[in-house]
Amino acid sequence: MQSILLVEDDAKLAGLLAAYLTRxxxxxxxxxxxxxxxxEFVEVKPDLVLMDVNLxxxxxxxxxxxxxxxSICPILFISARDSGMDQIMALEHGADDYITKPFQYEVVLAKVRSQLRRAYGSYAAVQQEVKVKNGPMILYPERFVLEYDERSTELTQKEAILVEALMAKExxxxSREKLLEQMWEDQHFIDDNTLNVYITRVRRKLKELGAEEILETVRGAGYRVLDLDSSSQGKGK
Incomplete structure (x- = not known):
């Protein structure tokens, strides 16, 4: 029997939804x-999480x-917030789907089953966590974590996409155009300064890890992450 952790502060709704899923x-x-x-998540080790936004x-x-x-287990948000920005924020913070209230219980059930099939069932790939490695730096793109020399920091979804794109070309x-293309499906509607904001955020995260010198700006061309596997200059080079 697969398990679900339901994080919902509306006791009545939580009870009704839990009863429906149990049935x-x-x-x-x-x-x-x-x-x-x-x-509680660590103790229960659920196969899926249903999470409200307002807690x-x-x-x-x-x-x-x-x-x-x-964990990279599926996380589905259930929330009365129905703006596009709320849904984007949920996905950027690691969610797999977003369900707005009021909802039909049948829709929740269908989405739960779909995510479980993708994660563990017939649609699942080989159950091995994806890692992108460059010397002592390791990115876990599925759970938005970056590690360097035994330190780790959390990334948002867009930050993880940006770091992965750079690490893949260590x-x-x-180019800026290539990064925008990978981060947004239609980059024509994205302000060019938005990429600068994300680059600044990633630099800040790298600084937390003591690796701020790894990311370089190449004027007129774009950005690059130093190849740490072939570098002989040690940490941060």
């Missing part, structure tokens, strides 16, 4: 302590990021 063959754990959601203490985006440092320059 359809799932084991459902409803969170009662919204201060220790990650601890006491910290919001669902925060808990989604925390869970992503431990030592070679990647």
């Amino acid at each position: 359809n063959g799932f084991q459902v754990q409803v969170t009662g302590d919204f201060r220790h959601v990650l601890d 006491p203490q910290y919001d669902g985006y925060y808990w989604c990021r925390q869970i992503r440092t431990h 030592g070679r320059v990647v």
Whole structure:
């Protein structure tokens, strides 16, 4: 029996949704302590998480990021917030799907089953976590974590895409146009300064890891991440 962790502070809705999913063959754990959601996740080890956005203490985006440092299990948001920006934020913080309230229980069930099939069932790839490696730097693109010399930092989805694009071409320059193309399907509607913002954020994350010199700006051409495998200059080179 597959398990679901339901993080929803509306007790009535949580009870009804849990009962519906239980009737359809799932084991459902409803969170009662919204201060220790990650601890409960680690203890329960669910196959999937259903997460509200508006929660006491910290919001669902925060808990989604925390869970992503431990697991790549499917996370579905259920929220009354129906703006496109809220959905984008959910995906950027590591969610797999977003369901707006009010919803039909049948839709939730269908999306839950779909995500479980993709993660563990007939649609799943070989269950081995993807890693992108460059010397002592390792990116886990599925859970948005970057490691360097035994330190780690969390990334947003867009930051992870940016870092992965650069690491895939380690030592070679990647143009701004290519980065925009990989980060957004239609880059024509993206302000050119937006990429600068993400580059600045990634530099800040690299600085946290003590690796700020790894990312270089090549004037008039783009950006590159140094090839750490072939470098003889050690950390940060």
